[in-house]
Amino acid sequence: MSVDDTTTAAAEVLRSVEHVPGAAKPNPLVVADHVTRKFGGMTAVDVDHLEVQEGVITALIGPNGAGKTTLFNLLTGFDRPNTGEWSFQGRSLSGKSGAAVAKAGMVRTFQLTKALSRLTVLQNMLLASPSNPGEKLALSWLPFLWKKHEAETTAKAMEILARFKLDTKAADYAGSLSGGQRKLLEMARALMTDPTIIMLDEPMAGVNPALVQSLLGHVQALRDEGMTVLFVEHDMHAVRHISDWVVVMAEGRIVAEGPPGSVMKDQAVVDAYLGAHHDTDLGDDALLDPEVLARLEAEEEKR
Ligand SMILES: Nc1ncnc2c1ncn2[C@@H]1O[C@H](COP(=O)(O)OP(=O)(O)OP(=O)(O)O)[C@@H](O)[C@H]1O
Known part of the structure; x- marks a missing residue:
């Protein structure tokens, strides 16, 4: 199967999924319910229902402070929720340690300390x-x-x-190592454990624009080899070209879900981002150099 075929296959499998928060997926690998996490009086995460489809790239986005990292930490056993449960491949992982979660095949990247x-x-x-x-x-x-x-x-x-x-x-x-090479090393480290799902923490952060394409290519290659990818990103720009599905968080909740093109036009998403950054242009591709952008757009046309 060529990369284009699998890209289409990943998008195809999600075609029937409703563009609503908490949408049911055909083959959910991760399913979370009623997950909340409070810090003092502040609710950082309040996710009613989330399903992560197997074999596709899902981006978890949202403005700063939306609760993305906290949700990531909860799902991977690096933090404890106030309420909620979640499963991976049908097995409950709530309350399990980070090591147990990783052993089960759900592996996250860590920034180089x-x-x-x-x-x-x-x-x-x-x-x-x-x-x-x-x-x-x-x-x-x-x-x-x-x-x-x-x-x-x-x-x-x-x-x-x-x-x-x-x-x-x-x-x-x-x-x-350079910023981009560090991100690659973070991914390489996670692959040492042969994960079923790889969870990337801001894979594009601090990466030179010239290296972004190579990084995106590696993430897509993992998906094309059958791995499920979930990544957290607060920047909308590169997400648009790489993800098959986007989940948007704001103020702890999931406010929108859908393919990147439709999510970017969603009023709840625009409001969430504009509320946080008044100067944010969701269509800004400044992160990518023009040659890379042209290639990505040509690939998107084919989808
Ligand atoms: N350990 C903590 N103690 C107190 N408050 C916390 C803690 N961790 C996160 N928070 C708060 O919870 C909220 C959600 O934070 P979180 O880091 O999950 O957001 P995020 O969407 O990942 O943001 P960013 O894109 O800036 O990383 C924020 O208001 C943050 O200040």
Whole structure:
């Protein structure tokens, strides 16, 4: 199947889905109900119902402070809700730890912390491996098995790094990478766990416009290989060209859902963004360079 065929397939499967908040999907991988999270008297998240379709790219957008990151943290076990439950592949994940969620196949990216910046690119990859030998006491007692395991994990890490053209940087400190390369490393780290769904935290933030296309291409390639992608972004610009489906949050709630083209015209979305940033132009493509934009628009025409 060519990339264009799968792009059409991803869009096609969502064609019958209603453009309303909480819309039911044909094959929901993640289903969340009545999820709330309060900080003091402020309700950061109040999501009545959300379904994330399998095998497509879903963008979770909304103005600053809309509750996107908090919802992301809740679903991935890095925060606890006041109420609510959610399931992944039909199994309840509410109340499970971040490690248990990741083990189930729902894996999120993390921004490179100061500590990780001081490790090499390869060390970052090995740390992300689910069966990190340091944690496997049995392996550490058996040097032969340990060596074999280490060699296999390193080979897998190098293969993933090559995919992102980071293999030549394996011995460099992660802190020396550019903004775009850091985002690629974050994605590469998540892939060490062979996820079913990869959840990306602001994948475009701090990325040089010239690298945005390469990043978008990698995200689409993951989808075309059958992975489900959910990403958080507060910027509408690049979302429009990459996502198959957009979920919009404002003040903790989901205010709109739909394909990118229709969501951008939705009055609730315009109001939410304009309420937060008076100068926001939802159609502004300043993030992309003109050549990239022309190619993306040509691809969209074909959909
Ligand atoms: N740990 C916390 N303690 C107190 N308030 C918090 C905490 N985390 C988030 N909030 C508040 O909850 C609201 C939602 O924040 P959140 O970071 O989820 O929004 P967001 O949509 O991800 O915004 P951004 O695009 O700016 O990252 C904000 O008003 C924020 O100040």
